[in-house]
Amino acid sequence: MLWKLSLTGIKSRFKDYLVLFSGLTFASAIFYMFMSIATNTSSLKGSIQVAFSITRVVFGFGIALLAIITLVYIVYANSFLLSMRQKDYGMYMMLGARTSKIGSLIFLETLVVGFLATILGSVIGIGLTQLVSQLLISQLGLHLHKFVGFYLPALLWTLLFFAVLFFLAALWNRHKLIKSNVINLLRENQKPVKLRHNTAWKFIEAILGIGLLAVGYWAMADYKELMTNSIVIGFFTIVIGSYFVFDSFFTGVVNLLRKNNKFKYKKLHSFTLGQLKFRLTDYTRILSIVSLLFALALGAITVGLNFNNLTDQTLEATYYDVVLYKKNATVKKDLRNVSVRSTTSLNYRIVEDKKNKENPETLYVSENEINQGKLKYRHFYVDKNGQQNYSTRTFSSKKMQDENSSAGAEMRYQLASLTPYSGARVKIVSQDKYDQLKAKNQKVELLLVNNFRSNFDNIEKLQKAAVNQMIGNPETTGDSVNVYLTNSKTGSYRLISSMASGFEFMGFFLGLAFLAMLASTLMFKVLSGANSDKPRYNMLWKMGTRKSLLKSSIAKEIGVLFALPAVLGVIDVLFGLQFFKSLLKNPYDKIWIPFTIFGVLYVIYYILTVVLYQGIVLRKENN
Structure with a gap:
């Protein structure tokens, strides 16, 4: 009988349960997707291990953050x-149902809803993982063997994580129902909210809140001096400051509006302001959490999208696109698929001193070779705004011969890196002395190519062939030759693009997951108190208030509750992005994209909350 009554109650609140069920389903789907990508190593092959390992670390970090917001x-x-069902369970107890039976019923109901949502979410997550992984793999240029969205360990971890959460939630619901008497269950939503009227403390709290936020924003902007301390300072000051602002400053603004009689007695402003005053007092913690999570979600997408700019910085860091050490048949064949813009050669000789075991090779280059002005490199510097930049410089034999010159040391290092002997000492000598060296003349060809990005696969293939040919050259020894693909421009570009793509995807999907959950959390918080608001709206209806005014009051009240954490979250992001100037050239680049995505999705959640809330508090004959 109890199960029949329970099913009837669920059916009567099907729309509310559908919102709850869809939110839980989405949470488990995103969690499975992150877990699957971060833990699936069965298809990993050697050539992609570095790129995929970085991606796994990135998504592992995403799992930790996602677990917190999911909790x-x-x-x-x-x-x-619980708020939807406690009144029904109170009525069952009035009709004679035993407390233990009611406790078991809510326990099983919570588990069943959670279990079904997790199963459906995992199925959706499998399909989503397949789609996202293919996009990610194509971005990273990976070649995975039979990669599929279904991964059993990830599924088991997802089921275990949500099973534990829902089991604990079911225990809490059962405990709360058993310990509550019938009157409390029936009248729980009619308990008054306790307001604190200490005006002096509220004023101090408001000043402290604004001051702490200002300190946090200053810490984010002054990252050059504070370094990692800016994160610690910003975290504590912004978290505490947000709480104080919601607990006092915004409440103070509402009180000021209530003192403005012209505004207060217009339409239902007096009622709406009264509702907001109680809401802000009751919602201080949740609004603070939502604003912080909103900032994290928006920041994750913004920074994630801008991480792709790291690839541009990587291209700027190295002047020459391809370095050819020697030309065998494979290199010549791959060279035909690359559009070469210009070719520069570097002649050098290596003299080995076997007595010097630490650094036996000395790389000799003639003054004439340098003075032709054809050899260039990229110089790294930090501008006055603290941003990293590169400029093109020409090698100078005069500076390179000066052992005490920092510019000369940089040029010697850059020159050696163009040869297979990047660890060798560099000596610039006259042409006569160069010709007298008893060593074989060697040469590298330095290429500038067209369309590096669009023709990257062929360029990388050419550089790989050049590296493999040099390593396999019997005339060189493994002790002296230091040639690695990761030292090349293509290798650096591949490594950074893999990391950037991982952060981009992680930031995008983690941000969307955060947004969906925080908006749903705020929505559930608003809807959980809807039943207690019914009498007030019924009273206004009986007094003759028009339906349009009631709906307008609801839209404004919920709009303020959604807008306040969003506005504070946006401000947090705008100041927080200052910290990433140390890593990204322009962290504000394309900021309109995540802001537009968030704005649209956030408004959708707001509209859905308003519609559901109106359906609960307004009598059906009033709609």
Whole structure:
């Protein structure tokens, strides 16, 4: 009988359960996707290990953050579930149902809803993983063997994680129902909210809140001096400052508006402001959490998208696109598929001193070779704004011969890196002395190519062939030759692009997951108190208030609750991006993309919350 009554109650609140169920499903789907990509190594092959390992670390970090927000989300979703059902369970107890039976019923109901949502979410997650992994693999240029979205360990971890969460939630629901008497269950939503009227403390708290936020924003902007301390300072000051601002400053603004009689007595402003005053007092913690998570979500997408700019910085760091050490048949064949813009050669000789075991090779280059002005390199510097930049410089034999010159030391290092002997000492000598050296003349060809990005695969293939040919050259020894693909421009570009792509995808999907969960959390919090608001709206209806005014009041009230954490979160992001200037050339680049995505999705959640709330608090004959 109890199960029949329970199913009837669920059917009567099907729309509310659908919102709850869809939110839980989305959470488990995103969690499975992150877990699968971060832990699936069965298809990994040697040539892609570095790129994929970076991606796994990035997504592993995403899993940790996602687990935290999921935990918070489940708490408020469970609160919404309990608020929907506690009055029904109170009525069952009035009709004679035993407390133990009611406790078992809510325990099983919580587990069943959670289990079904997790199963459906995992199925959706498998399909989503297949789609996302293919996009990610194509971005990284990986070649995985039979990679599929289904990965059993990831599925088991997802089921275990959510099973533990829902089991704990079910225990809490059962405990709360058993310990509550019938009157409390029936009248729980009619308990008054305790307001604190200490005006002096509220004023101090408001000043402290704004001051702490200002300190946090200053710490983010002054990253050059504070270094990693800016994160520590910013975290504590912004978290505490956000709480104080919601607990006092915004409440103070509402109180000021209530004192403005012209505004207060217009339409239902007096009622709406009264509602907001109670809401802000009751919602201080949740609004603070939502604003911080909003900033994290928006920041994750913004920074993730801008990490792709690291590849541009990588291209700027190295002047020459390809270095050819010698030309065998394979190199000549691959060279035909690359459009070469210009070719520069570097002649050098290597003299080995076997007595010097630490650094036996000396690389000799003639003054004439350098003075032709054809050899160039990229000089790294930090500008006055703290941003990293590169400029093109020409090698100078005069500076390179000066052992005490920092510019000369940089040029010698850059020159050696163009040869297979990057660890050798560099000596610039006259042409006569160069010709007298008893060593074989060697040469490298330095290429500038067209369309590096669009023709990257062929360029990388050419550089790989050149490296393999040099390593396999019997005239060189493994002790002296230091040639690695990762030292080349193509190798650096591949490594950085893999990391950037991983952060880009992680930031995008983690940001969307955060947004969906934080918006759902706020929505559940608002809807969980909807039943207690019914009498107030019914009273206004009986007094003759028009339906349009009631709906307008609801839209404004919920709009403020959604807008305040969003506005503070946006401000947090705008100041927080200052910290990433040390890593990204322009962290504000294309900022309109994540802001537009967030704005659209956030408004959708707001509209959905307003519609559901109106459906609960307004009598059907009033709609």
